Amino acid sequence: MSARERFRRILDRLLAASGTERALISLASLVLAIAVGTVIILVAGRMTTCETAAFWLTHPRPLGVPELFRVGFCYDPVTVYDRLFLGALDDPLSGNWSPLDGQFAVTLRETTVLVFTGLSVALAFRAGVFNIGTQGQMVVGALATALAVLWVAPLFSGVVGTLVLVPFGLLVGAVGGGLYGAVPGALKAYADANEVITTIMLNFIATGIVLYLVSEVFKDPDSLANQTVSLPDYALFPVVLFGEQFGVSVLALLVALAAVVAVYYLLEHTPFGYDIRASGLQPAAAEYGGVDAARTVVASMTLSGALGGLAGAVYVLMILGNFQTGVPAYGFDGITVAILAGNNPLGVTVAAFLFGVLKSGTTVVQFATDVPPQLVGVLRGLIILFVAMPEFFRLLGRRIAGPERESEREATVATDGGHDTEHRAPETRDGSGGGPRR
16 A cells, blocks of 8 residues: 555544544543653653752652652653643642632633634635634724724713614724725636735734824823723623633633624525535535525635634723724634634634643743743644644545545535535436425
8 A cells, every 4th residue: 555545544544533532532642642741741851950959750769779869850741741731721720729710711811812813714715715814803993993982982971872883892803803804805806816825915914004093193192002092991891700810701711602603503404505615625516506606705814814804803892992003813723723623613612722821821931930931832832733733634635535525415415506415306216306495
């Protein structure tokens, strides 16, 4: 058997893997990443000078036999991974754990924003479009939210202001991000422009334009930083359960979970969602079956951009309270979240939480240990790489072998003009279909 055939068989096996098998593969990948990371920590610990070793590797002494070796390391891998994972959850095994305070709130804050950016990338990927521009769409949505809410806020106050301004800010953010996402979608649909290049370039354009606007036009005159005037408290997500210092709101998290359910329902239970899936899986068959490829591309990129804009709105209304330049790279992190989730909207929640734990735990490790931040970044990237690679190869397999193997059902439905198989007449004894019901 040639190497190519062996590779194809591995891809076929990944395509045929059940949800349980994929979960076990991800778990095994996580364990392997921790094992490799442990070796890296120990090697780095031997290359570092310290007065007292943080970790000792010794041989046991059965029956009083002297130990054969005793090696000290400056970094303790057990402490590093304890702080990276359990520290991000605020030590749930300590016995007095409270999820309402401390680092767990920070983890949920990161998770909330990553859910939106992960959904943004996943939705575009399901349509066969690589949206690398979620970061730019998030920036545009964030600035649009801040300016629009600042403009409308004087008209309201109190609880009424919260009930009006928070949904209004989310809507503006979604519209701003959606319109910005529609630009590369239209370029791809009607000018055959590569969406990877256009979305990357639009990230730089968004960052540059926003920097100019905030520093020259909408800058807070009382601040030295490039930021807008702060929004009134009643225009922000109300703090429920958590303290104000953590910048997280349960209501924002519920909005993120509602977006997950909405995107899942859209993709799996609506004709338009089926057009998206069919176009992404087998574009030629979908177009032959009556799917408008150009409209699907533009619409999917618009929806993807709207989800990115929602991430920006939540970032402003939940975390900052205004708009500041230098928005963290949540949009690029959303690419990793989408790959970890296999572009499944429901899986985005779990992937975003894992990524939120890693981002939050990184800060804990830096404060609780002497491990340099560069090494912590390597460990975090190693975990993400190992866990994401099986899903990455699975997505690659769908591109290479999907039309002939995994997507036989999807291809059949695509030629039916966007109708699901449950709306098709049963096949006759000779295998010929009876055509769709009308």
